[in-house]
Each structure stands twice: as structure tokens, then as C-alpha cells.
Amino acid sequence: MTAATLANCGSPAYGCDFLQLDAGDAPAGGKADWLARRLREAIADGRLAVGGRLPPTRVLAAELRVSRGVVTEAYRRLAEDGHVEGRRRGGTVVVAAPFSQPSVPSGSRPCRVPEPVAAGLTVPGALFAGEPDADVFDALRATRARVDFTPGLPDLTAFPRAAWLRAERAVLAELSAGNLGYGDPRGAPQLRRAVAGWLATSRGIRVEPHEVLVVAGTAQALTLLHPVLRADGIEGVAVEDPGSLGTRQHLRNGALATPPVPVDDGGVRVDALRATGARAVLLTPAHQFPTGVVTSGERRRALLAWARDGGLILEDDYDAEHRYDRPPVAALRALLADQVCYMGSVSKLLAPALRIGWMVPPPRYRDALTDAKRFTDLGNAVLPQLVLARLMESGGLERHLRVLRGRHRRRRDAMIDALAEHLPGAVVHGAAAGLHLTVTYALEVPDVELAAAALARGVKCQPLSWHRQLPGPPGLVLGYAATPPGTITEGVATLGETLRELA
Ligand SMILES: Cc1ncc(COP(=O)(O)O)c(C=O)c1O
Numbered sequence: 243m244t245a246a247t248l249a250n251c252g253s254p255a256y257g258c259d260f261l262q263l264d265a266g267d268a269p270a271g272g273k274a275d276w277l278a279r280r281l282r283e284a285i286a287d288g289r290l291a292v293g294g295r296l297p298p299t300r301v302l303a304a305e306l307r308v309s310r311g312v313v314t315e316a317y318r319r320l321a322e323d324g325h326v327e328g329r330r331r332g333g334t335v336v337v338a339a340p341f342s343q344p345s346v347p348s349g350s351r352p353c354r355v356p357e358p359v360a361a362g363l364t365v366p367g368a369l370f371a372g373e374p375d376a377d378v379f380d381a382l383r384a385t386r387a388r389v390d391f392t393p394g395l396p397d398l399t400a401f402p403r404a405a406w407l408r409a410e411r412a413v414l415a416e417l418s419a420g421n422l423g424y425g426d427p428r429g430a431p432q433l434r435r436a437v438a439g440w441l442a443t444s445r446g447i448r449v450e451p452h453e454v455l456v457v458a459g460t461a462q463a464l465t466l467l468h469p470v471l472r473a474d475g476i477e478g479v480a481v482e483d484p485g486s487l488g489t490r491q492h493l494r495n496g497a498l499a500t501p502p503v504p505v506d507d508g509g510v511r512v513d514a515l516r517a518t519g520a521r522a523v524l525l526t527p528a529h530q531f532p533t534g535v536v537t538s539g540e541r542r543r544a545l546l547a548w549a550r551d552g553g554l555i556l557e558d559d560y561d562a563e564h565r566y567d568r569p570p571v572a573a574l575r576a577l578l579a580d581q582v583c584y585m586g587s588v589s590k591l592l593a594p595a596l597r598i599g600w601m602v603p604p605p606r607y608r609d610a611l612t613d614a615k616r617f618t619d620l621g622n623a624v625l626p627q628l629v630l631a632r633l634m635e636s637g638g639l640e641r642h643l644r645v646l647r648g649r650h651r652r653r654r655d656a657m658i659d660a661l662a663e664h665l666p667g668a669v670v671h672g673a674a675a676g677l678h679l680t681v682t683y684a685l686e687v688p689d690v691e692l693a694a695a696a697l698a699r700g701v702k703c704q705p706l707s708w709h710r711q712l713p714g715p716p717g718l719v720l721g722y723a724a725t726p727p728g729t730i731t732e733g734v735a736t737l738g739e740t741l742r743e744l745a
Contacts, residue, residue, distance in 0.1 A: 260297055261289060265306040273308050274315035281316060285325050285339050296326060296334040322649060323726035324399035338399055369697070370690040374708050376491060388700030389733030393532065393678035393721035394488075396564075396590050397649050402633075402642045409632040413625070421624060427616035429456025429600070430627040436634035437600045444563055446572035447584065449602050455611055456622050459599040460558055461492055463585040464524075466614040467556070468496030470607050471522060479556065480520035482510050484709040486531045489524060489558060502711040505530055509537030512544035515553075522554040528562035528571050532680045532709050532719045534672010536571055545574065549581035554604070556583050561590040563643055564723075565675035566651045580604050588630065590677060591643060598622060598630055646723075650677065656727035657720065657734060664738030671717075677724075680706060682717035687744045689716035695740045701733045 261284050268276035284290040296302070299317065303310040317334050320326040327337045369381055382392065428434065434451040441447040441454075457463045471479070478499030481490050490500050501518040504511050509530060515523055525545075527537040537545070549555050557574050575584035587599025603611050615621065633639045654673055661668055661681060668681040689705035696703060706717035718737070722730055 260302060260305060263306055265308050268308075273312045274319070277306075277308075277312060277316035278319040281320055282323070282325065285320075285336055288339070290336050292336050292339055294336050295332070296336070298333060322652070323728065324397060325726070327399065327403075330404060370694040370705065374487060376495070378708075379488060382702065382704075385697065385702065387697060387702035389702065389729050389736070390725065391678075391701065391703040391718075391720040391722070391733060392724075393704060393719045394560075394590070395594070395721055395724040396592075396646055396677055397653075397723055398593055400642070400646055400649060401593055402638060405633060405638040405642070406629060409629045409636065409638065410625075413628045413632055417625075417628070421628070425621045425624040425627075427621040428452075428612050429454065429622060430624055430631065432631040433598075433627040433634075434600075436631040440634050440639070441573075441584075441586075441600075441602070444570075445559065445586075446570075446576040447602065448576070453602055453605070453608070455601045455603065455608070455615060456627060457585075457599050457601055457615060458597040458619075458622055459587045459589055459594070460489070460560060460585045462597075462618070463599060463601045464489060464492040464556075465496065466601075466611055466618065467583070467607075468493075468498065469614060470610045471498065471554075472496075473610065474607075476522050476554070478520055478522070480515055480518050480523040481711075482525060482530060483712045484532055484706060484714065485524070486526070486558075487708045490711075493524065500711070504712060505533055505535060507535060507538075509535055509541040510545070512541060512548055515545075515548060521552065522556060524556040524558060525574070526558045526560060527574050528559055529565075529672065529676045531558075531560065532672070532678065532706065534674070534676055534679060536568065536675075537574075542574065542577075546578050549578055552581075554581055554583065557585065559584060559586045561676045562586075563591060564647065564650060564677055566647065566654060567674040575602055580606075583607065591639065591646075592630075596626060596630070598626060650723045653722045653725060653727055653730060654679070656730045657722040660731045660734035664735045665741060668717075678719055678721040680717055680719050682706065682715045683741065684715070685741065685745045687716065687741060689718060692716070692737075692741055692744060693718065695744060696737055699736050699740060701736045701740075703737070 261280060263277070263280055265273060281290065281296070296317065299310050299313040303313045317326060321328060324338050325336065326334050328334050369378065369385070431451065433456055434454040437454045437456070438449050438451045441449060457466065478501060479493050480503050481493070481500045482505045483502035484505065493500050501520055503515045503518060503523065509527060510523070510525060527542070529536065545555065555574055559573055562573070573584060575582040581604060583604055584602040585599065588596050589599070601611065657679065658670060658673060661670055665681065665683065668683045671680040671682065673679040689707050693703055693705040704719040706719055709719065725733070
């Protein structure tokens with residue numbers, strides 16, 4: 243390096259011989275690819291620590307004698323993988339390290355029992371044995387894995403930190419002391435107004451702010467409903483089959499029966515629903531969990547006829563905003579206000595950790611649900627509600643959703659390509675929208691065994707049978723939104739090898 247170049251290297255944070263990179267090693271026409279790969283390796287082996295800053299593109303481009311576009315493109319790829327994040331004046335910061343592949347001596351079989359990581363939780367080896375316990379998701383979450391295909395998470399590295407901070411600063415600057423007292427148990431008026439606006443534009447639901455109840459996610463909405471349903475003489479809620487194990491657990495926790503109703507290509511089977519005699523049903527009509535089926539027009543009409551006959555629909559609109567290859571579908575609540583209790587949250591839009599969601603109940607349940615919320619926690623924390631309201635009303639949430647859609651689509655495509663290559667016999671379901679897809683396969687390998695063996699090799703996913711009460715073909719539920727494309731390919735390859743070995 244020349245004295246002149248040395249003199250130009252201003253910041254001690256990155257050093258002049260940055261990672262000993264030599265652009266002479268790069269193949270012609272593949273410089274951005276080469277640079278992204280080198281940076282990824284350096285993040286993986288700790289030379290670039292999480293929290294550390296990458297050199298400004300101009301500085302690195304000058305040092306490597308490449309165009310600035312090459313460096314910008316390499317940083318863009320790393321950002322898309324979720325390893326770095328652009329922070330305006332803070333530069334480009336490393337935010338997550340890729341998992342490095344554990345080295346398995348050749349000839350040895352991989353360890354079959356993954357490491358338990360948190361005391362008091364189910365031993366992971368036992369995770370997939372027998373009926374899943376109430377803490378099964380906690381135990382799975384606490385189990386380390388090289389590749390995590392847990393469904394239900396958006397790309398959390400894309401959380402709009404800067405926009406959230408700006409909104410929080412603006413809220414604090416304007417906040418009166420009175421706002422720091424106890425809030426309205428139904429939610430801050432600003433957020434209820436913002437949610438009403440969001441539901442109108444993105445879900446076709448026209449409601450007044452006073453009809454919205456702010457809650458701590460769909461999970462809490464279901465818990466608040468327990469006493470309200472019981473007071474209405476409802477002792478059970480029919481559920482889709484396959485259907486979410488998590489939401490079924492929440493109903494069961496309130497001692498509500500959960501009779502299963504089969505789902506086919508049109509959605510939940512309304513004839514089978516009628517046959518259960520249930521007065522209420524929990525549905526995911528916009529993107530059925532886990533199959534991804536969109537309720538057909540004919541089935542929607544049949545469902546609404548069932549509801550008009552006195553049935554109550556609990557509409558879980560958990561990830562409806564995420565769609566790629568199909569037009570939006572309006573929520574059922576938009577069509578029948580009196581018999582549909584609508585539930586949504588920011589868990590799939592921003593982050594589950596925020597624990598903010600909303601309900602739009604039928605008018606006759608509104609007061610009882612407000613009482614239930616008041617006696618549970620006196621209402622959600624006010625400050626995050628105000629920040630979220632600001633983000634919604636400023637268009638920040640909409641912008642974030644657009645960013646997410648692009649990223650999620652690329653990840654979805656990577657997973658579909660990898661499945662075609664590594665699990666060619668598997669059938670992919672529900673890939674046109676959402677944050678996960680489901681695969682079924684014709685082999686006689688129980689999906690719990692496949693999921694256990696995959697976890698032993700460092701790939702975490704959920705067996706489809708967890709989400710069933712009725713018998714059905716084995717499969718896996720694979721979340722793709724929170725995993726970078728390269729890691730998706732690696733994880734699916736492991737799933738393919740594992741399935742071939744077990745078959
Ligand atoms: C189908 C379904 N509904 C609801 C929830 C719970 O969402 P929330 O975070 O809003 O409580 C989940 C969680 O993953 C889910 O998968």
C-alpha cells in the first residue's frame with residue numbers, strides 16, 4: 243500500500259488493509275459477488291464483529307480500486323441476507339453473523355440429539371415425541387439451530403429501527419405528562435384511529451375507531467374471548483384441520499373444545515363445520531395456516547350463510563398483508579360485521595416482540611371484551627401504541643411492508659427452487675402469500691421423525707402433524723421470510739438428505 247493511500251485511510255475503525263482484500267483475486271465481471279462473499283466469510287469467522295461498522299463505500303472502493311457501484315452492490319447483498327444494515331449517518335453496520343456449518347468428521351454420523359439450551363425446558367430430543375406440550379414452541383425456540391425455518395416470523399433484521407426511533411422521538415417531544423398516566427383500556431385513541439385507517443385501506447374493513455380494541459396480539463385476543471364466549475353459551479370453537487397448533491392451544495387453555503373441520507382446496511369445509519354443531523369457528527380465511535389456501539368465493543358465501551344462521555366466525559388475519567402472486571382478498575369482517583370477530587397484529591408486519599394487535603369484535607361483545615382487557619392489564623403500554631400510530635399514519639408502516647414484500651418474495655423463490663432441487667417429490671402448498679409454505683411428501687416417513695432428524699443436523703422446522711387433529715399426509719411447515727436465501731438453500735439441502743436417509 244502506498245503512503246498516499248495510507249494517508250487517505252481516515253478511520254481507525256476499519257484499518258487500511260481492510261481484511262487484506264485484493265480485488266486482483268476477483269473474477270472478471272464478478273467483483274460484487276466476490277466482495278460480498280469475502281465480507282460474509284469475515285462476518286462468519288468473527289473478523290467483522292456484530293456491531294462493527296463497514297468502511298464507507300467510497301473509501302473501500304478507492305482502496306480496492308473498484309467502482310463504488312461494486313461496493314454498494316456487495317453491501318446491498320449483505321443487507322438482503324440480513325447480515326448488515328444501513329444506518330444513514332451511522333454507516334453500514336454488521337447486525338447478524340451467518341451460522342458457520344459445524345464440522346462433522348468425515349464418516350461420522352451427525353449428533354442425533356441437539357443441545358438443550360435453557361434449563362427447565364423440554365429436552366429437544368423429546369420435542370417431537372408424543373403430543374406437543376404447552377411449552378413446545380418455547381422449547382423449539384430455545385434450541386439452537388444452524389438454519390431456522392420456524393414459521394410465523396417476518397424478516398426481523400429489516401425492522402425499521404430508524405423510522406421507529408424517529409417516530410418515538412417525535413411522540414416523546416409532543417407527549418403531555420397526562421399521557422404517561424393510565425391509558426384507555428381499549429387502547430390509545432391515536433392508535434385506534436390509525437388501525438381503523440389501516441384496516442380500511444389494506445383489508446377492506448370500514449370501522450370507526452371506537453369499534454377497535456387494542457390488545458397484545460391475537461394470542462391475547464383469544465384469551466380475552468374465553469369468558470365472553472362462555473357467557474354467550476359457547477363451550478367450543480371449531481378449528482381448521484390442518485390448523486394452527488398455537489391458536490388451538492390458546493383456546494384449549496380456556497377449556498374450550500376445539501372440534502376439527504377439514505380444509506380442502508377451497509378452504510374450510512362448511513358442510514363438515516355444520517356437522518360439528520359448533521356455534522363458533524376460528525378461521526384464517528385470507529391465507530390458511532398452514533396450507534396457505536385462500537378461501538374460495540363459493541366457500542366464503544357458504545361460510546357467511548352459516549354465520550347468518552347464528553354462527554360466529556373468529557377471523558385470524560395473521561399474515562394477510564404479505565402476498566406475492568395473487569390479488570388481495572378482503573377480510574370476512576368487511577362483509578358481515580355482526581357475526582365476525584376480527585383479529586390482527588403487528589407480529590408479522592413488524593415484530594412479535596412488540597405484542598401489539600387489535601380486535602374488531604361484533605358490537606354485542608365490545609363491552610364485555612373491554613372489561614376482560616381492563617381486568618387483565620388495564621390496557622396495552624401506551625408509548626409503543628403512540629409510536630405505532632405515528633408509523634402507520636406517516637406511511638412508514640406501508641413503506642416497510644413494501645420492503646418486506648420484495649425481500650420475502652426473493653426468499654420464497656429461493657425456497658421453491660431449493661425444494662425442486664433437493665426434495666423433487668414433495669408437493670408445495672400455499673406459496674403465493676405469507677411467510678411460510680408447507681410441503682407434503684408421499685414417503686412413509688413420519689414428519690415428526692423427519693423434523694427430529696433434521697434438527698439433529700441443525701435445521702429447525704415444524705412437522706405438519708403438529709397442526710393436525712385428523713389423520714393426513716406427512717409434511718413440514720417451512721418459514722422462509724426470516725432466513726437469507728443462501729441459508730435457505732443450505733437448509734433445504736439438509737432436509738432433502740435427511741428425508742432420503744430415513745426413507
Ligand atoms: C396462525 C396464527 N395466528 C396467530 C398467531 C399469534 O399471533 P400474535 O403474535 O398476534 O399473538 C400466530 C403466531 O405465530 C399464528 O401462527
